[in-house]
Amino acid sequence: MTSTILEMRDITKTFPGVKALSNVNLSVEEGEIHAVVGENGAGKSTLMKVLSGVYPSGTYDGQIIFQGQECHFKGIHDSEHKGIVIIHQELALVPMLSIAENIFLGNERARHGVIDWDANEARTAELLKKVGLREDPKTLITHIGVGKQQLVEIAKALSKEVKLLILDEPTASLSEKDSQALLDLLLEFKRQGMTSILISHKLNEVNRVADKVTVIRDGRTIETLPRKEISEDRIITSMVGRSLDDRYPPREPNIGDVIFEVKDWSVYHPIHAERQVIKSIDLKVRKGEVVGIAGLMGAGRTEFAMSLFGRSYGRRISGEVLLNGKPVDLSTVGKAVQNGVAYVTEDRKTYGLNLIDHIKHNVTLANLGGVSSGGVIDDMREMSVANDYRKKTNIRASSVYQLTGNLSGGNQQKVVLSKWLFADPEVLILDEPTRGIDVGAKYEIYTIIARLAAEGKAIIVISSEMPELLGITDRIYVMNEGRIVGEMAASDASQEKIMRAIVRGEGKAS
Amino acid sequence: MSTDSAPAPQSGTAEDVKQGSRVAVSALTTNLREYGLIIALIVIMLFFQYTTSGTLFKPVNLSNLVQQNSFIIVMALGMLLVIVAGYIDLSVGSVAGFIGALAAMMMVIWPLGIFSNPLVVSIVCLIVGGLIGAAQGYWIAYHRIPSFIVTLAGMLIFRGICQALLGGGSSVGPLPDSFKALSSGFIPDVIGPLTLIPPTVNAAGKTILGSGLTLHMTTVVLGLIAVLAYAYFGFRTRRKRELHGYEAEPFTLFVIKTLVGSALALFLVFQFATYRGLPIVLLVMGVLISLFVFVTKRMTIGRRIYAMGGNAKAAQLSGINTERLTLWVFVNMGVLSALGGLIIAARLGQAVPAAGLGSELDVIAAVFIGGASAMGGVGQVIGAVVGGFIMGVMNNGMSIMGVNVDWQQVVKGLVLLGAVIFDVYNKNKA
Numbered sequence A: 001m002t003s004t005i006l007e008m009r010d011i012t013k014t015f016p017g018v019k020a021l022s023n024v025n026l027s028v029e030e031g032e033i034h035a036v037v038g039e040n041g042a043g044k045s046t047l048m049k050v051l052s053g054v055y056p057s058g059t060y061d062g063q064i065i066f067q068g069q070e071c072h073f074k075g076i077h078d079s080e081h082k083g084i085v086i087i088h089q090e091l092a093l094v095p096m097l098s099i100a101e102n103i104f105l106g107n108e109r110a111r112h113g114v115i116d117w118d119a120n121e122a123r124t125a126e127l128l129k130k131v132g133l134r135e136d137p138k139t140l141i142t143h144i145g146v147g148k149q150q151l152v153e154i155a156k157a158l159s160k161e162v163k164l165l166i167l168d169e170p171t172a173s174l175s176e177k178d179s180q181a182l183l184d185l186l187l188e189f190k191r192q193g194m195t196s197i198l199i200s201h202k203l204n205e206v207n208r209v210a211d212k213v214t215v216i217r218d219g220r221t222i223e224t225l226p227r228k229e230i231s232e233d234r235i236i237t238s239m240v241g242r243s244l245d246d247r248y249p250p251r252e253p254n255i256g257d258v259i260f261e262v263k264d265w266s267v268y269h270p271i272h273a274e275r276q277v278i279k280s281i282d283l284k285v286r287k288g289e290v291v292g293i294a295g296l297m298g299a300g301r302t303e304f305a306m307s308l309f310g311r312s313y314g315r316r317i318s319g320e321v322l323l324n325g326k327p328v329d330l331s332t333v334g335k336a337v338q339n340g341v342a343y344v345t346e347d348r349k350t351y352g353l354n355l356i357d358h359i360k361h362n363v364t365l366a367n368l369g370g371v372s373s374g375g376v377i378d379d380m381r382e383m384s385v386a387n388d389y390r391k392k393t394n395i396r397a398s399s400v401y402q403l404t405g406n407l408s409g410g411n412q413q414k415v416v417l418s419k420w421l422f423a424d425p426e427v428l429i430l431d432e433p434t435r436g437i438d439v440g441a442k443y444e445i446y447t448i449i450a451r452l453a454a455e456g457k458a459i460i461v462i463s464s465e466m467p468e469l470l471g472i473t474d475r476i477y478v479m480n481e482g483r484i485v486g487e488m489a490a491s492d493a494s495q496e497k498i499m500r501a502i503v504r505g506e507g508k509a510s
Numbered sequence B: 001m002s003t004d005s006a007p008a009p010q011s012g013t014a015e016d017v018k019q020g021s022r023v024a025v026s027a028l029t030t031n032l033r034e035y036g037l038i039i040a041l042i043v044i045m046l047f048f049q050y051t052t053s054g055t056l057f058k059p060v061n062l063s064n065l066v067q068q069n070s071f072i073i074v075m076a077l078g079m080l081l082v083i084v085a086g087y088i089d090l091s092v093g094s095v096a097g098f099i100g101a102l103a104a105m106m107m108v109i110w111p112l113g114i115f116s117n118p119l120v121v122s123i124v125c126l127i128v129g130g131l132i133g134a135a136q137g138y139w140i141a142y143h144r145i146p147s148f149i150v151t152l153a154g155m156l157i158f159r160g161i162c163q164a165l166l167g168g169g170s171s172v173g174p175l176p177d178s179f180k181a182l183s184s185g186f187i188p189d190v191i192g193p194l195t196l197i198p199p200t201v202n203a204a205g206k207t208i209l210g211s212g213l214t215l216h217m218t219t220v221v222l223g224l225i226a227v228l229a230y231a232y233f234g235f236r237t238r239r240k241r242e243l244h245g246y247e248a249e250p251f252t253l254f255v256i257k258t259l260v261g262s263a264l265a266l267f268l269v270f271q272f273a274t275y276r277g278l279p280i281v282l283l284v285m286g287v288l289i290s291l292f293v294f295v296t297k298r299m300t301i302g303r304r305i306y307a308m309g310g311n312a313k314a315a316q317l318s319g320i321n322t323e324r325l326t327l328w329v330f331v332n333m334g335v336l337s338a339l340g341g342l343i344i345a346a347r348l349g350q351a352v353p354a355a356g357l358g359s360e361l362d363v364i365a366a367v368f369i370g371g372a373s374a375m376g377g378v379g380q381v382i383g384a385v386v387g388g389f390i391m392g393v394m395n396n397g398m399s400i401m402g403v404n405v406d407w408q409q410v411v412k413g414l415v416l417l418g419a420v421i422f423d424v425y426n427k428n429k430a
Helices: A044-052 A076-082 A099-103 A117-131 A146-158 A176-191 A203-209 A232-240 A301-308 A333-338 A348-352 A359-363 A365-371 A379-392 A409-422 A439-454 A466-472 A495-509 B017-051 B059-084 B092-109 B118-142 B147-165 B177-184 B217-243 B251-274 B280-298 B300-310 B312-316 B322-348 B359-369 B381-401 B405-429
Strands: A004-015 A018-029 A033-037 A061-066 A084-087 A164-168 A195-199 A212-217 A220-226 A258-268 A276-286 A290-294 A315-323 A341-344 A427-431 A458-462 A475-480 A483-489 B194-197 B213-215
Touching (some): A004 A044, A033 A176, A044 A084, A212 A232, A290 A439, A348 B312, A359 A365, A365 A409, A439 A466, B059 B280, B092 B322, B118 B177, B118 B322, B177 B280, B359 B405
Parallel strands (some): A033 A212, A290 A458, A427 A458
Antiparallel strands (some): A004 A018, A258 A276, B194 B213
16 A cells, blocks of 8 residues: 655765764655664764765765655755755754744745745744644744744745655654654644654654654664564664674773762753753762763753863752762862863863864863963973873874864864873763764773773763763663663663663653 | 974984985975065065165164054054954054043143152053953953954943043143153163264264264164074073974074074164164063063963963863953953053154054954964964064055055055965965
8 A cells, every 4th residue: 555755775874984874774655654763873863864965975875766766865955855854853943033934944935036924924824733833923933942943843844845754853852742742743744644754762752653663773774663563672672782792991990989979969951941951960989980871862961060060051050069078169160170070071172172273282271280380381391291191092193283173083082081181180071982983992992991990080981872881881870851760780781771761761750 | 582383293303314305395384384474574674675765774764663563563462362362352442542641631631749750650551451451351251242342332432531531632742751752762872882983074074964883882782682592592492392302493494594583683773773772662562572472382371362262162161261361361452552552642742532543453453464363262472563563564665655545555455365365375275
């Protein structure tokens, strides 16, 4: 009764040094809701970018066949022309324009360049009715909530006569109620005959609406499950089912007393003052211990770490931090650094490095006092420090005078690490320390972490890659929606256990 | 003063001659880019020396050149830090005008007794300048109001106060001679002049003005000390680097660089010495330039300003108090604007409502010609100073040539655009 609307065959996409997708196959039937699931970084979004032409034809290998025709999309415009519309996780609306202006942005109903606002607004009202959003088309985007903004995005997609709607983590930032409404809308579209692809890691949602599930892991298609075989357990096993080999350096944990303790830590959103982002977290780290924080994107892990580190995130922060049993003031970054706490950001380019300056100046930035006296920098001392850390962390560069903007991701990460190692902290918080770097560099970073633990530092590793946490930590906290929803020794933990804690925590939190 | 910051990334262990010469060539091209600006200044000077039939380098004209442009360069030092930090300050010309008016009122009109002493007035004015900088910096640093807007407001406000203080359109003067010396004075010759060639005496028994050759010895001695210090510190830094195993540039290049720099400096010193010696304002400027080179290259506060301009978020997350740093950058700018205002008033001998009008644009242009980036994080003190002199020499040279003021502006605009295009082109090529 159905025919295949989309077929992606043997899609392979490589970035310098990384194979993001290898021989991925995806086949979508007309009129179904097809879920694509996988861990963060498994390649889901890359696959969708290939499909929508963000990565133009020629930059990948493989075939895309849409409605029986082979397609070579040169850009988003081409794929939208064919009726493939993607709604990204980060909404692409202009906040200070109205709903109608956003829906017809770049596609305005106009005669000789003069916009016919009445036509636009009338059509907008129609579209809003379809998606069940009761707002005036003239309302500014900034005045409506995220859930409604998501609906505007969908209305915008409908305005383009969409044949295949792709939703990338559509409910990631929605409340439970808004999520349910959105899923209902998807089901309604299905009744009207529309095809959609739903990318999600919320398995209960997938379970509820999907007709088929394709699991992607490490850039490969693992399997496609038909409706009757879909169950959370089945998907979890498929999502994480890979073996742990010797991708992690061996280490002998030598764990001492608790040196870092966080009590009842709560944080509110910096803009939406009523939204509590971190909900009374308790956490302990011992000397020489590597503690992991697992969780999905948006669980609040980065927000938690940054609010600890000099209140760099959030408002109305409450709670207590103890260092070696004594309360410690971390209210500014300067104080945090002085008291021996360091935070290595997940976003090294935006928050970690001065990309237009060279390695030497970046390495000493967090501890200029260590290479100067009376405010005057000792050039020679700085030079030996920079060279020393370049050797210690194995930064591959022609000299310490190379601009950090010209280094590879792995080497940039080593520069950021060097900066914080030179600040000599007792407690080191590493946020996604291996994001976007190749396997070899990952191993080097793990080795550095193991060495620091052996030196008696307390280390917190935030990571979305569960095998990584299982491989390098001693104990794992699981976070979801701003809470700690699980704690386990790494030796008892498994990816299934962590996933279960997250999935179970999801229901509890709402 | 050491000026070599980023040596070419090659080791100095070149064994064979072939590799050695390749290293030299590569070092030369790196340095050519670095010193391109100074070479451009020299070319421009030679051009005007030729087109003005030798007037440009005449001792009298050199003194004029320095006195006319010193306030631009003094303010450019502050502006460099502002721009490197990632901001802009449009108010400097108005602040300078206001401070000039304030100084004149304090010295000439208001009955302040001992407080109308030029030295006291100058100190008070510098403090007021710092307070103005703090007032503007406060909004920029702690309330994140764009510096363009805050200082645009400041530009209007302080020009208005300047005119109001002077009571409408009138000027206030004359200012005391001891104050005017700041701009038009020369350092006293404590050693005494040395006559090399006695002046010619004509038949009537009168000496012919400008004939003969008498040297202002204090100037000569100071100049020699400065040049020797320059060579000594350059050599010492180089030795220190060598001892630690870091080699920068081939020895010959270093020697040529030092010799050319010294020769140029000695030539200028000699020209000043044949006239009335070093202008006081040149000495003030020299001290300030050295101070700012030191602060930007060697001090932690300088490093932090560059880091903040390069990536403010990363700087903040490295424990740098970016708010306080921003405030200080603007306080510094305020003090230097005040000094600029005092220099203008001292040169004119009176305070006028239009003092410093439009000079913010010359100051900003000097910094950008000097290679600073409008995005922040990039720029050198020496660059801004050379940029200021390029503007000054062009003003001066074209005036002597009799080029119409309107066309002078056109040429200056083209030079600014050309310099920045050249910079961007170079960066993309690198």
